[in-house]
Amino acid sequence: MARIDRIWPEPASDLSDDDLLEQTRMPEGQRWLRMNFISSLDGAATHEGRSGGLGDPADRRLFELLRWPADVVLLGAGTARIEEYDDLRLDDAAVRWREERGMPPHPVLALVSRRLELDPASPVFTDAPVRPIVCTVPSAPPERHAALAEVADIIETGDEYVDPARLCDELADRGLRHVHSEGGPSLFGSFLDAGVVDALHLTLAPRVEGETTRRITAHGPAAPVGMRLASVLRAESELLLHYVRE
Secondary structure, eight states, X not given: OOOOEEEESSOBSSOOHHHHHHHTOOOTTSOEEEEEEEEETTSOSOBTTBGGGGOOHHHHHHHHHTTTTOSEEEEEHHHHHHTTOOOOOOOHHHHHHHHHTTOOSSOEEEEEXXXXXOOTTSHHHHTOSSOOEEEEOTTSOHHHHHHHTTTSEEEEOSSSSOOHHHHHHHHHHTTOOEEEXXXXXXXXXXXXXXXXXXXXXXXXXXXXXXXXXXXXXXXXXXXXXXXXXXEEEEETTEEEEEEEEO
């Protein structure tokens, strides 16, 4: 298991999974939406086209742990395709941890897609331990809507584009109050603009990618948001940062 130390606020060595879960927990009884991203030192969101190319075992360890307390894992459809997502199925340790706390064994996977360019035969749907949710708009192609409705619950919010605030309301109405999002940049940009992002977990990979046009936010108007540093973790030369909204 990849070693992760805490640098700040209280230094500690070789944190256990329980330590990391406590360090990154979401507030109980409160709606909370957090984003999880990785970036190179010069701001690149991907290596050879995929964010997974920037990660290492420590980043992957935290990536998996951050799913444990989530009611729902939120993801843009484009990111699901690029990163080659399959079914959202937690391991046995995660399932035990959740069940001990009265939670369902697995979080719900929610995919955001305005045009519904998703394959109903994908393992994301066919192997899912919990019926996924697809978030879209009324103008989405009706034939794709009908096909996906066979394998997922469809939520329509917004008009031309998915409305992040309304989407969060819809998820909360289903009891899905703790939202953990794994991107991508377009989704992050739109959710920042809507003012619904409460926290950011950002891994700084110890590498410089050079010229790139892809950052962790994209396709949104300028939406400055003040963030407060909550913790700094370290795995060799890699930093794992946790910020919460001011």
